[in-house]
Amino acid sequence: MKVLAVLALVAAAAPFLRAAGQGGEGDGAGPLPFAVGAAPAGCDIGQGEWVRDEAARPWYQEWECPYIQPQLTCQAHGRPDKGYQNWRWQPRGCSLPSFNATMMLEMLRGKRMLFVGDSLNRGQYVSLLCLLHRAIPDGAKSFETVDSLSIFRAKDYDATIEFYWAPMLAESNSDDAVVHRVDDRVIRGAPMDKHSRFWQGAHILVFNSYLWWTAEDKIKILRGADNDLSKDIVEMKAEEAYRLVLYQVVRWLERNADPKNSRAFFVTASPTHTDSAAWGDEAEGGNCYNQTTPIGDASYWGSTSREMLRVTEEVLATSRVPVGVVNITQLSEYRRDGHTQTYKRQWSEPTPEQRADPRSYADCTHWCLPGVPDTWNELLYWKLFFPSNDQAL
Numbered sequence: 001m002k003v004l005a006v007l008a009l010v011a012a013a014a015p016f017l018r019a020a021g022q023g024g025e026g027d028g029a030g031p032l033p034f035a036v037g038a039a040p041a042g043c044d045i046g047q048g049e050w051v052r053d054e055a056a057r058p059w060y061q062e063w064e065c066p067y068i069q070p071q072l073t074c075q076a077h078g079r080p081d082k083g084y085q086n087w088r089w090q091p092r093g094c095s096l097p098s099f100n101a102t103m104m105l106e107m108l109r110g111k112r113m114l115f116v117g118d119s120l121n122r123g124q125y126v127s128l129l130c131l132l133h134r135a136i137p138d139g140a141k142s143f144e145t146v147d148s149l150s151i152f153r154a155k156d157y158d159a160t161i162e163f164y165w166a167p168m169l170a171e172s173n174s175d176d177a178v179v180h181r182v183d184d185r186v187i188r189g190a191p192m193d194k195h196s197r198f199w200q201g202a203h204i205l206v207f208n209s210y211l212w213w214t215a216e217d218k219i220k221i222l223r224g225a226d227n228d229l230s231k232d233i234v235e236m237k238a239e240e241a242y243r244l245v246l247y248q249v250v251r252w253l254e255r256n257a258d259p260k261n262s263r264a265f266f267v268t269a270s271p272t273h274t275d276s277a278a279w280g281d282e283a284e285g286g287n288c289y290n291q292t293t294p295i296g297d298a299s300y301w302g303s304t305s306r307e308m309l310r311v312t313e314e315v316l317a318t319s320r321v322p323v324g325v326v327n328i329t330q331l332s333e334y335r336r337d338g339h340t341q342t343y344k345r346q347w348s349e350p351t352p353e354q355r356a357d358p359r360s361y362a363d364c365t366h367w368c369l370p371g372v373p374d375t376w377n378e379l380l381y382w383k384l385f386f387p388s389n390d391q392a393l
């Protein structure tokens with residue numbers, strides 16, 4: 001009788017429990033740090049569909065999360081619709097446990113989690129703070145930003161969740177966390193320790209880098225140690241410069257990350273929706289402005305560079321330490337409705353001509369919160385706690 005009851009329990013939990021001794025992400029070296037279970041075999045969480053879920057989404061309200069920067073508070077800036085908040089991502093053919101803030105905080109006890117990248121990664125970081133902070137009483141949490149580093153502390157858990165601004169991961173002329181709008185991209189070839197010394201000792205690292213490589217075809221690389229742009233400079237195709245930098249990040253992880261106590265992830269490209277012709281809109285000059293529903297065509301793919309994605313895939317595949325890929329690209333491609341449009345704090349006041357045609361200054365790159373980045377964190381949660389035994393997924 002007792003044995004039967006235990007068997008029944010195991011059977012109920014079976015889809016997610018990792019069999020003892022089983023590897024993670026295919027390396028056969030024992031379970032990955034932070035894993036409490038495994039994704040069902042063959043489950044590719046990046047493929048699936050958006051399902052309307054007004055009962056369970058959004059997970060939090062814009063006004064109750066104090067960490068959202070004014071560039072992402074769409075309701076506060078007059079966005080008339082709210083439907084973009086009510087979508088849940090359903091992977092095809094499999095389901096995983098839903099996001100549990102208390103569980104995640106318990107797992108982060110005594111740990112340091114760090115996001116490194118650009119404004120899209122910062123959006124994901126803030127989304128995670130919004131998802132977690134309600135489980136922490138006031139007075140037991142703090143948030144501060146000094147230069148390129150933001151630190152959220154959950155005091156009772158002795159945990160920090162941090163963001164480090166490095167949009168091209170390598171040292172670049174876009175490194176100022178506030179003033180970084182430059183036309184000519186210049187990166188330093190090596191070393192990368194100006195940034196990476198801040199990454200040292202993190203238990204969970206979440207990188208992204210895509211957008212800043214796509215503005216121009218070529219990127220300048222400074223090879224010497226000084227800042228003199230007149231010497232020791234080479235120009236490279238953006239994809240090749242990106243490949244070079246990703247290699248350095250992977251080599252840095254191999255030398256510095258402790259695979260027994262830490263995990264690293266790379267979040268793939270966040271797509272933009274700057275041309276509505278891409279989804280068959282016949283009106284001229286349209287973009288994400290006024291879009292209120294996701295794209296229904298499962299095969300939709302916009303302007304995201306397949307070549308850049310290939311570089312990401314190829315370089316990460318060379319890593320001798322596991323690097324999880326959080327593949328957000330396809331699911332975000334469908335979300336033409338999720339961007340901040342004109343409903344955000346503007347860098348400069350729109351001109352009367354711009355106001356006459358809001359499409360002309362709509363932001364079709366960044367995402368409202370709550371919104372699409374909450375789902376990126378759900379994928380990250382699954383990858384961290386329920387990793388697949390198949391590295392590619």
Ligand SMILES: *[C@@H]1O[C@H](CO)[C@@H](O)[C@H](O)[C@H]1NC(C)=O
Pocket residue numbers: 100101102103106
């Ligand atoms: C969330 O996780 C906590 C701690 O592991 C657990 O006690 C709680 O039951 C979980 N909540 C849900 C809804 O599963």
Ligand SMILES: *[C@@H]1O[C@H](CO)[C@@H](O)[C@H](O)[C@H]1NC(C)=O
Pocket residue numbers: 289290359
């Ligand atoms: C946006 O939608 C409003 C309301 O449906 C409509 O009046 C307006 O013409 C639309 N603007 C654009 C640029 O499509």
Ligand SMILES: *[C@@H]1O[C@H](CO)[C@@H](O)[C@H](O)[C@H]1NC(C)=O
Pocket residue numbers: 046268309310312313325327329330
């Ligand atoms: C992410 O998914 C897209 C399409 O689903 C695929 O083309 C791409 O190769 C994937 N990227 C990585 C790094 O796995």
